[in-house]
Amino acid sequence: MKTLRMPLSLVAAFLIVSMSALGSASTQTLSIEFPFAFSVPIPCANQGNGEVVHFSGTLHEVISSTVNGNNIHINILFNPQGAKGVGETTGDVWQATGETRMDMTASVSSFPFTITFVNNFKLINGGGGSLLVHQNLHVTVNADGTTTASQDNFTFTCK
Numbered sequence: 001m002k003t004l005r006m007p008l009s010l011v012a013a014f015l016i017v018s019m020s021a022l023g024s025a026s027t028q029t030l031s032i033e034f035p036f037a038f039s040v041p042i043p044c045a046n047q048g049n050g051e052v053v054h055f056s057g058t059l060h061e062v063i064s065s066t067v068n069g070n071n072i073h074i075n076i077l078f079n080p081q082g083a084k085g086v087g088e089t090t091g092d093v094w095q096a097t098g099e100t101r102m103d104m105t106a107s108v109s110s111f112p113f114t115i116t117f118v119n120n121f122k123l124i125n126g127g128g129g130s131l132l133v134h135q136n137l138h139v140t141v142n143a144d145g146t147t148t149a150s151q152d153n154f155t156f157t158c159k
Contacts (some may be wrong), residue, residue, distance in 0.1 A: 033081065042123060042131050044158035046090050053094050053123070057083025074104045078145045085123065090127075098122045111143035132157040 037056040045051045058081040066073045083096035098121040106113040117137040124130045136152040 006121060014087075025066075025068045026063070027066045029120050031060070031095045033058050033060050035059075036080075036083075037048045038042055040085075040123070041079055042087075042094075042129075042158070043132060044129055045092065045094075045125065049087040049089075053085040053087050053092075053097050055094070055123075058095065059083075070107050070109045072104075072106055072108060074102075076102045092127060094123050094125050096121070096123055100135075109137035111141060113141040115139045128159075130157075132159075 017048045035056070036059045037054070041050060041052050043050045045053060060079050060081045062075075062077045064075045070078050077099060078101075080096040085092070085094040085096065086092070097159040098119075100117070100119045100121065103116045104114070115138070117135070119133060119135040119137075121133045122130060132155070134153060134155045136154075137149065138152070139147065139149045141147050
């Protein structure tokens with residue numbers, strides 16, 4: 001199984017350009033695509049007996065930032081493009097769809113710092129099977145270092 005490799009040099013350059021705009025209003029957007037591969041056990045595959053499905057395709061990522069005064073908002077969106085998987089046992093073909101979104105809001109001079117993740121990910125088999133994952137995660141870091149996290153609306157549906 002390969003891990004996702006994000007082109008960190010592009011992301012770092014993007015964030016440096018965004019941060020250099022502090023003190024004035026600025027919006028930047030970066031759109032990149034990179035290949036990915038992963039394997040995932042799907043419990044409802046193979047007529048409910050489960051199997052590992054090997055996926056590969058392209059991951060599309062859009063990073064947007066808005067800087068206004070000392071405040072920054074960053075939005076990152078990931079969605080698979082042409083991602084297909086093949087069942088290890090059955091050879092069934094699956095498609096990966098959906099999106100994962102992260103929103104971060106922070107002040108460069110004070111707290112709180114907040115991050116919200118929303119994950120809507122779907123693995124769909126041409127024969128009608130599917131694995132649907134939905135998750136909301138919210139993290140806040142206060143000036144004293146207190147960190148709170150909450151996960152809402154987590155669902156894992158296997159059909």
